[in-house]
Amino acid sequence: MSVFTTVTPAELAVWLKGYSIGELVELKGIAAGITNTNYALTTTQGKYVLTLFETLQAHELPYYVNLMAHLAHHGIACAAPIANLRDAYIDRLAGKPTVLVSWLQGEPVESPNPAQCRAMGAMLARLHGAGASYAGHMANPRGPAWWSATAAELYAFMPEADGRQLRAEVAQQARHRFTQLPSGVVHADLFRDNVLMQGERIGGFIDFYYACNDVLIYDLAVTLNDWCARDDGEIDDERAAALCAGYQSVRALNAAERQAWSLMLRAAALRFWVSRLWDWHKPQAGELTWRKDPAVFQRILTCHQARTEAAGWLTG
Numbered sequence: 001m002s003v004f005t006t007v008t009p010a011e012l013a014v015w016l017k018g019y020s021i022g023e024l025v026e027l028k029g030i031a032a033g034i035t036n037t038n039y040a041l042t043t044t045q046g047k048y049v050l051t052l053f054e055t056l057q058a059h060e061l062p063y064y065v066n067l068m069a070h071l072a073h074h075g076i077a078c079a080a081p082i083a084n085l086r087d088a089y090i091d092r093l094a095g096k097p098t099v100l101v102s103w104l105q106g107e108p109v110e111s112p113n114p115a116q117c118r119a120m121g122a123m124l125a126r127l128h129g130a131g132a133s134y135a136g137h138m139a140n141p142r143g144p145a146w147w148s149a150t151a152a153e154l155y156a157f158m159p160e161a162d163g164r165q166l167r168a169e170v171a172q173q174a175r176h177r178f179t180q181l182p183s184g185v186v187h188a189d190l191f192r193d194n195v196l197m198q199g200e201r202i203g204g205f206i207d208f209y210y211a212c213n214d215v216l217i218y219d220l221a222v223t224l225n226d227w228c229a230r231d232d233g234e235i236d237d238e239r240a241a242a243l244c245a246g247y248q249s250v251r252a253l254n255a256a257e258r259q260a261w262s263l264m265l266r267a268a269a270l271r272f273w274v275s276r277l278w279d280w281h282k283p284q285a286g287e288l289t290w291r292k293d294p295a296v297f298q299r300i301l302t303c304h305q306a307r308t309e310a311a312g313w314l315t316g
């Protein structure tokens, strides 16, 4: 149950006077989610999600919240923040920073089919296009500097062979620079649980709190590794080709991106292997998060390392 901070209907009814979205009808805690407190909020005017941030501070939120507003303004399927009467998206309730966003229709899918992967790829490319006019800038906090420093603290906890594999991949990635590739705003965490689907349509993207500026195909690689991997770590060719075709129906990859693609898939797997290893071996006291299995991304990385050719997914 992910309601870490309790808000009563009476408190919320008073707080809502700071907004122009009508009177409270119903307030329900949302069980899914592991980082923040989320409530489904129905008013006389419509339905919304109220997020109370449990770890991020108010001063850290503008990049993400303004980005969601920008993308929604450009027609991207994502939660749109609602401003209060002081014209601010970021507010405060029960001692926590808050953001109120529009309610999106749909549910996350566990086993996406190729049509859903295709829709996902197309919406991701549209997000990249719309992000080009976003003024905010944030370097990727989970980029190469972060994963090499974090990995250095993990080797001691790992079986020798796993540590060798991790060390080799960190070194391999360090030999390459991707500054020549198209870059811009990326979501950087578009796992299946961060996308609400309505059948084969995208209901909307949520959880923008790893969004940043980085290489665009890194985002496609992060998405592919989660949406198209089988349990053994192998990538399902049909889903991967559909995701890439959907993406390229909006923005075709250039020659440099195609050349970097295999390494980028590995970089995306490495990033989540390292973050999951970190949460596994070094859980932070009081951190409101569940440990996810690092081996999932080690298997995906192993399969990418063994494959010499991933460009086939880009040509369909």
Ligand SMILES: Nc1ncnc2c1ncn2[C@@H]1O[C@H](COP(=O)(O)OP(=O)(O)O)[C@@H](O)[C@H]1O
Pocket (backbone or CB within 6 Å): 002, 030, 032, 033, 034, 035, 036, 037, 038, 049, 079, 101, 102, 103, 104, 105, 193, 194, 206, 207
């Ligand atoms: N805008 C939204 N519309 C509908 N449901 C949402 C919306 N935002 C979040 N949710 C629901 O809340 C759940 C938790 O949201 P999430 O952002 O993943 O939380 P956390 O930040 O704690 O990981 C999601 O799985 C989804 O069911």
Ligand SMILES: N[C@@H](CCOP(=O)(O)O)C(=O)O
Pocket (backbone or CB within 6 Å): 034, 035, 189, 191, 272, 275, 276, 289, 292
């Ligand atoms: N999608 C990631 C987790 C993202 O971080 P979180 O803080 O939102 O849990 C993964 O599955 O490892």
